[in-house]
Amino acid sequence: MLIGGYALPAYGRIRATQDVDIAIAPSFPRVEKLRKRLIERDFQLPASPSEQAPLFVLTDVENKAEIEIWTKPDGVVFDRDLLRKRVRVHPFHDDFEMYAIGPEDFIVNKLSRKDRGVQDEMDVVSVLAHQRGKLDCKYLEKRAKAADVTALLRLLMDKVP
Amino acid sequence: MLQTELAAKALSLCSETALSVSQFLGKMGGNHAKGIALARELQARGLLLSTTERRTKGRPQCLLRTSPLGQQFMRDHSRLLNLRLHSNDNDIKRALHHANLALGLVGQQVSPYARFQEVNELARNIAGIT
Numbered sequence: 705m706l707i708g709g710y711a712l713p714a715y716g717r718i719r720a721t722q723d724v725d726i727a728i729a730p731s732f733p734r735v736e737k738l739r740k741r742l743i744e745r746d747f748q749l750p751a752s753p754s755e756q757a758p759l760f761v762l763t764d765v766e767n768k769a770e771i772e773i774w775t776k777p778d779g780v781v782f783d784r785d786l787l788r789k790r791v792r793v794h795p796f797h798d799d800f801e802m803y804a805i806g807p808e809d810f811i812v813n814k815l816s817r818k819d820r821g822v823q824d825e826m827d828v829v830s831v832l833a834h835q836r837g838k839l840d841c842k843y844l845e846k847r848a849k850a851a852d853v854t855a856l857l858r859l860l861m862d863k864v865p
Numbered sequence: 866m867l868q869t870e871l872a873a874k875a876l877s878l879c880s881e882t883a884l885s886v887s888q889f890l891g892k893m894g895g896n897h898a899k900g901i902a903l904a905r906e907l908q909a910r911g912l913l914l915s916t917t918e919r920r921t922k923g924r925p926q927c928l929l930r931t932s933p934l935g936q937q938f939m940r941d942h943s944r945l946l947n948l949r950l951h952s953n954d955n956d957i958k959r960a961l962h963h964a965n966l967a968l969g970l971v972g973q974q975v976s977p978y979a980r981f982q983e984v985n986e987l988a989r990n991i992a993g994i995t
Contacts, residue, residue, distance in 0.1 A: 706991075713992035720985040722966050768973050770966065797990040804991065821956035865944055 705790055707777055707813055709827070711804035714793050716831040724771040727805065729782040735760075735775060779816025779851035780809055785843065807835050808844040815853040815860075825860060832864045868903075873942045875903055876912060876935045883916070883928035904929060912938055 708725030712718075730738065732755045739753055739760075746765055753760040758776035763769070780786065789806025805813065811831055814824040832839070848854045871893075878884060878892050890900045907913035912935035917925045931939070967977040 710987070710991065713988045718985075718988045718992050720981055720988050722963065722980065722984060768970060768975050793991045794993075795987045795990050819955045819958070821959055822952050823956065823959065 706793065706795075706802060706804040707774060707780070707810065708772075710795075711793075711810055712827055712830070714791050714804045715807040715810070716827060716834050719827070719830075722769070724769060725774060725777075726771060727774045727777045727780060730775070732775075777813055778818060779812040779847070779853065780805070781847070781850065789840070789843070807831050807838075808840055808847055811844060811857065812847040812851050812853060815848070815856050816851045828857075828860050829863055829865075832861060836864070869942060871903055872907060872912065873939060875907060876931045876939050879913060879929045880931040880936060880939065883930040885926050885928060889929050907935070911935075 705727045706714075706725070707727045709719060709721035709723055710725065728735075728738070735753050735755075739749060742749065742762055748763040748765055750761055750763070753773075753775070758778070759772050759774040762771050762773060764771060774780075786806070786809055789809055790803040791806060792801050793804045794801055804810075811828050814820070814828050817824055844857070845854070848857045875889070875893060878889065884892065886901075886904070889904060890897050893900045893903070904913060904915075908915055912932055914930045914932045914935075916928050916930065918928055919925045970977050970980055
């Protein structure tokens with residue numbers, strides 16, 4: 705499931721970014737299996753995935769791109785609600801389809817990031833503006849409370865133009 | 866370089882009613898030469914319009930009025946001021962990261978501009994824009 709900047713255009717502003725962030729929810733032995741499959745397909749992993757680390761980075765040598773694979777994205781809870789809220793996107797404008805994180809979880813993920821910056825806050829304001837009247841506010845509040853970002857969310861809600 | 870705060874102040878002064886150059890300089894305060902230079906810079910950028918109006922007496926008067934582009938500038942400036950836009954160390958680190966990614970692309974003979982176009986197309990596809 706796409707998270708981060710690439711998920712943003714699904715319901716917010718269009719912002720081109722080189723950072724590809726993908727969230728996966730496998731058990732750790734399956735991460736190891738994934739790692740082996742990726743290496744077989746010529747992806748490079750500068751460091752092996754660790755059970756404790758929230759993410760691992762892989763390099764797509766052919767396309768010269770870096771991809772962050774998140775097994776524990778900040779503020780994101782892998783549950784039925786998360787799956788229900790995700791949206792289908794077509795990044796290549798063809799039949800290839802993948803999921804992007806839902807707008808409410810996108811907001812909470814952005815606000816929960818330990819390396820949060822201005823860009824993340826602007827992304828959140830953008831989603832709040834574009835999805836005015838469409839967001840599931842109860843769900844958003846519940847997720848924000850669980851991630852302890854309610855105060856920041858309220859502050860940014862006031863900044864929505 | 867255009868000083869955005871001064872530019873926003875100047876455009877705001879000329880947005881309600883057109884001001885003569887002397888009124889403009891008086892309201893801006895400070896050094897007159899700098900005020901004139903700012904007005905010229907804003908005109909050159911299409912943010913401020915200068916019109917000459919004939920009067921019954923004396924020389925025709927030069928009036929300064931904020932252009933539609935200037936109004937847009939003011940709105941955007943005000944919106945940015947209202948945002949919680951305080952860069953922190955994370956923004957600097959991320960900017961460095963992106964600069965390194967771009968350098969890496971150049972090192973591998975990939976044009977960062979071509980890459981930007983690719984990722985922009987992906988973003989537009991994700992947005993469902995054809």
